[in-house]
Amino acid sequence: MYKTIVVHVDDGRGMEARLRAATLLAKAFDAHLVGSAATGMSWPSYALLTGSMAVTPIDEFHAMCDTARASLRSFAERARRLGAESVEERLVEDDHRRALLLQSRYADLVVTSQDTRGLDTVRGLPQYVAVHGARPLLVVPEGYAGAPLGDDIVVGWDGSAQAIRAIHAALPMLVRACSVRLALVNADAESGLHGEEPGADMALYLARHGVRVDVVKEETRGPVGEALLGVARDCGAGLLVAGAFGHSRYRELVLGGVTRVLLQESELPVLVAH
Known part of the structure; x- marks a missing residue:
């Protein structure tokens, strides 16, 4: 169950979308919603950076x-208007990445926007929290307008430990979903991770939890991430679940990989775990 959901709060263009997604889940699971905003750096760091250039850097800090407080007030007011009953504001005087990582320790789920590489976003925030944090991450695209997240769900399954963690993290939504598609892309290439019948054992595991699940197998010569997004798009899914950084971060971030595609290009919310 999700009982504490932390949302990254700022004035970026994706704030409304991630707030809608977080509030939807908070209402569904009767969860406490925590808005986490950061100054961008601590006071000692700011004083060290500006002390020789400004007479009164404390005023600027x-x-x-x-x-940040104004952003939090706006978040809380908007969350309550959207129907969230338990809302909290937290201001952290630190770097955005470290601040969100700190708050994630005490939550069941963390909500951020995609890494759109825009001027109003924190570069690499979802990747950083996914890799260094211990909690699952819901990454919401800027265009998300409040469609149901848990009616139809696609789960990317490659037999990895990361995918197992993502499935476990998404289980509260999977058991409520009308349909779940367990998507295997190029399963023969990872036959050692799947057993005799790729997808069968995981489908049985999910079915024992009461999940209505179907196995979908895809073959592609293109990027696996794009194939997963294609499955989700074709069935009108509201959520995609996948493991994050199953390969080395160097291969994923520099050479490209499933995680990069999902966190930057998905048109629907993606729940990932590392």
Whole structure:
């Protein structure tokens, strides 16, 4: 169950989308919603950076705090209007990545926007939290407008430990879903991870939890991430579940990989776990 959901709060263009997704889950699971905003750096770091250039850097730092607090107030007001009953605001005087990582320790799920590489986003935030955090991450595209997340779900299954963790993290939604498609892409290439019948054992595991699941097998010569997104698009899924960084981060981030595609290009929310 999701009882504490942490949302990254800022004034970026994706804020409304991630708030809608987080509030939808908070209402469905009667969860406590925590907005986490950061100043961008701690006061000691800011003073060290600006002390030789500004007469009163403390005033500028207070302005950064005020901006973050205003974002939190807006988050709380909007969340309550959307129907969230238990809402909390938390301001952290630190780097955005470390601040969200700290708050994630005490949550069941963390919600961020995609890494769109825009000027109003924190570069690499979802990747950083996914790799260094201990909690699953819901990554929401800017265009998400509040469609149901858990009616139809696609689960990417490659037999990896990361995929197992993602499936376990998504289980509260999977058991409620109308349909779940367990998608295997190029399963023959990873036959040692799947057993005699690829997907059968995981499908049985999910069925024992009451999940209505079908196995879908795809073959492609293109990127696996794009194949998964294609399965989700074809069946009108509201959520995609996948393991994050099953290969080395160097291969994923520099050479390209499933995680990069899902976190940057998905048109629907993606739940990932590392």
